[in-house]
Amino acid sequence: MNNFSKILIDWYSEHKRELPWRESTDPYIIWISEIILQQTRVVQGYDYFMRFINRFPDVKTLAEAEEDEVMKYWQGLGYYSRARNLHTAARSMNGAFPKTYPEVLALKGVGEYTAAAICSFAYDMPYAVVDGNVYRVLSRYLGIETPIDSTEGKKLFSVLAGEMMDKSRPAVYNQAIMDFGALQCTPQTPVCLFCPLADSCIALSKGLVMKLPVKQHKTKTTNRYLNYVYAHTNTYTFINKRTGDDIWKNLFELPLIETVESVTEEEFLALPDFTKLFASGETPVVHSVCRDVKHVLSHRVLYANFYEVNLPEDTLSFSSFQKVRTEELGQYAVPRLIHAFLEKYV
DNA sequence: AAGACGGGGTG
DNA sequence: CACCCAGTCTT
Numbered sequence: 006m007n008n009f010s011k012i013l014i015d016w017y018s019e020h021k022r023e024l025p026w027r028e029s030t031d032p033y034i035i036w037i038s039e040i041i042l043q044q045t046r047v048v049q050g051y052d053y054f055m056r057f058i059n060r061f062p063d064v065k066t067l068a069e070a071e072e073d074e075v076m077k078y079w080q081g082l083g084y085y086s087r088a089r090n091l092h093t094a095a096r097s098m099n100g101a102f103p104k105t106y107p108e109v110l111a112l113k114g115v116g117e118y119t120a121a122a123i124c125s126f127a128y129d130m131p132y133a134v135v136d137g138n139v140y141r142v143l144s145r146y147l148g149i150e151t152p153i154d155s156t157e158g159k160k161l162f163s164v165l166a167g168e169m170m171d172k173s174r175p176a177v178y179n180q181a182i183m184d185f186g187a188l189q190c191t192p193q194t195p196v197c198l199f200c201p202l203a204d205s206c207i208a209l210s211k212g213l214v215m216k217l218p219v220k221q222h223k224t225k226t227t228n229r230y231l232n233y234v235y236a237h238t239n240t241y242t243f244i245n246k247r248t249g250d251d252i253w254k255n256l257f258e259l260p261l262i263e264t265v266e267s268v269t270e271e272e273f274l275a276l277p278d279f280t281k282l283f284a285s286g287e288t289p290v291v292h293s294v295c296r297d298v299k300h301v302l303s304h305r306v307l308y309a310n311f312y313e314v315n316l317p318e319d320t321l322s323f324s325s326f327q328k329v330r331t332e333e334l335g336q337y338a339v340p341r342l343i344h345a346f347l348e349k350y351v
Numbered sequence: 352a353a354g355a356c357g358g359g360g361t362g
Numbered sequence: 363c364a365c366c367c368a369g370t371c372t373t
Contacts, residue, residue: 038368039368039369040369041368042367042369043367043368043369044356044357044366044367044370045358045359045367045369046359046367047368048360049358049360082357082358083356083357084356084357084358084369085357086356086370087356087369087370090371113370113371114369114370114371115370116369116370117370118368118369119368119370136367137366137367137368137369138367138368141366154352154353155352179368180368183368186368187367187368192365192366193361193365193366194361222354224354250355251355251356252355252356252357253356253357254356300358301357301358302356302357302358303355303356303357303358304357305355305356305357340357
């Protein structure tokens with residue numbers, strides 16, 4: 006075993022985090038935890054994992070569930086394609102989790118990182134994980150300035166990760182390097198003063214720690230303007246399921262009119278897309294509930310306005326939307342933005 | 352090769 | 363505000 010992996014594993018034995026999915030070698034448990042943890046911090050995903058496993062303890066249970074319920078268990082976590090893919094993958098398994106790397110990799114929503122994680126943690130196969138932590142630890146330790154989001158960089162780090170791995174203990178090694186990245190070799194203020202790898206870290210000796218890893222990516226954000234209509238009777242509320250390739254696919258929301266620019270209340274009330282929601286003869290009685298609610302996504306900034314429309318019990322308006330009992334709204338998976346509105350005003 | 356996809360934490 | 367998080371899929 007090389008010195009790098011020995012130091013890492015020694016460090017891990019003293020500093021490892023106790024996490025429920027580490028108590029198991031059930032590939033299903035590992036799989037769920039890994040999907041939840043994609044682009045998601047442990048503290049953020051922890052409760053979701055516990056709830057999810059409690060409701061869907063095995064492949065069969067998940068495969069037999071309705072997608073809408075799976076989405077509900079994912080509500081608020083973000084990157085909802087993970088939940089859809091999870092469900093699709095469960096149904097593709099025929100009751101048994103696949104046992105080879107190529108089969109695991111072929112699962113919907115499972116890429117190279119997750120396949121390596123599952124196969125090493127569950128089966129102790131020698132596949133090196135390459136996640137954000139590994140990019141950071143290796144780029145610093147080896148002093149590599151190749152951008153990690155370039156094709157060349159991805160290939161290079163994949164090779165290096167395999168070379169640095171202790172192939173006699175892939176499961177422990179993979180956990181060790183990721184915990185090391187998460188707790189010691191952190192993005193902002195790494196603990197270089199007390200680092201067990203300080204003697205041989207290239208970035209530290211060259212003063213490159215804060216410059217690594219290099220990313221060439223620059224994401225530009227754009228604005229979107231959402232006008233929601235909380236249309237309801239005394240007992241029912243109108244909702245809509247988002248379909249199509251856009252944010253929040255397969256989640257529910259209130260009737261929405263999106264505009265290219267921000268619109269005032271007067272402008273909104275005159276919008277044909279709004280007025281046409283009302284059956285002829287029914288006069289819109291609308292009041293603005295809240296405006297310019299800012300909701301930030303990673304590459305979008307959403308500005309939302311909410312309008313309330315009170316309708317008679319036998320209304321013919323909003324006929325293109327789903328009419329659900331207001332007290333049953335809670336069983337529908339909704340985006341954070343909608344959930345916050347519902348909590349506050351409904 | 353570049354974007355899209357959520358939401359939250361950190362400095 | 364900028365960057366990052368146990369990444370993957372689509373164009």
